[in-house]
Amino acid sequence: MANNIVVLGAGVSGLTTAYLLSQDPANKITVLAKHMPGDYDIDYASPWAGANYMPVGKEGSAHHKWERDTWPALKEITEKYPEAGIHFRGTLIYNRKKDQETDTGKWFSELTQPNPWYKDVVPDFKNVPSDQLAPGVDNAQEFTSVCINTAVYLPWLVGQCIKNGAVFKRAVFKHIADAANAHHTGQKADVVINCTGLSSKTLGGVLDDKMYPARGQIVVVRNDPGPMMSTSGTDDGEDEALYIMTRAAGGGTILGGSYQKHNWNGIPDMNLANRIMKRCIDICPSLVKKGQGIEGLDIIRHGVGLRPLREGGTRIEKDNVDGVAIVHNYGHGGFGYQASFGCAYTAVSLVKEVLQNKSRAKL
């Protein structure tokens, strides 16, 4: 018997969930979204991400499990499908204890501690010997991670879903229950998976007022400094961040950033952009030629994305709205890629429960 499934949202959460579900031929999937890969919009977080795997979930939490479970999938895609636009990259993390109480320091507290759970997950983890630390740095570590070219990876996910029979359609909904009536077969969907990110705050039938943005500003440049790096904070403000990552397949290097909670402004702030570029060159002089400053950066574009944060954490659970079975998978903050498979595995298991209950009810 066929299962009619609607996935609402075509960011990394919706596409990963659709990709997994599409591997079962019994699932007839329609992916519906206002924005699709190729679009750049402030209401669409996924294209703006770096994106890399730098775990931040606290040990023992569901977030920890989602990130831990995602690494093997990203590793496999990197090794098996070079056309997916992901590559392995050396990674350096610097921690300053003085950042501990800032917004960025709290966000990165698991990433930057000297003995994190992920040391047993990523390859080549090692602490930098204390006599090699730069002044002001309390501890540092290196490991091998991945960097995802989102402009290649998101279309690759679309392609995999289409190859498995999924259908993609543009659509905008005011109420989540309406999406059940837009399945490509013309039949009502058995289940709708809600992957609308920050828009879950305003989408009828969801109206989740725990959702809020953490504004991330970036500069994309053609310069390639080598390894990725990130710090626990900066001296320029409690909600400013410092990270550098070069995307696979000619995707340029992302210089970041910021973590500005409750800030909805989609326009790049040029003063912040200058601070981002300056501190990236300060920590990584090899970004530019010897003696150069910001003028040595070859800028592709400035950008802003809104990380879909949720008080109390990501929502992955079953729901029923106006008689329509829903599985929510939204609220992935700054970790939507690095937790993508872990979250999608959980969502898929809930979809299976919904479908089993439906088929039992029909007997």
Ligand code: FAD
């Ligand atoms: P989105 O990508 O926002 O997608 C939502 C989808 O729902 C869209 O298709 C939208 O059109 C659709 N939609 C919404 N409402 C409706 C409606 N009413 N009707 C129809 N369709 C609708 N994560 C990492 O793991 N690693 C990183 O290095 C990283 N770096 C980041 C850097 C920046 C600057 C930013 C901003 C984010 C970063 N993130 C990173 C976080 C990551 O980008 C997000 O967690 C992730 O993209 C969220 O994906 P999503 O699919 O849940 O939401």
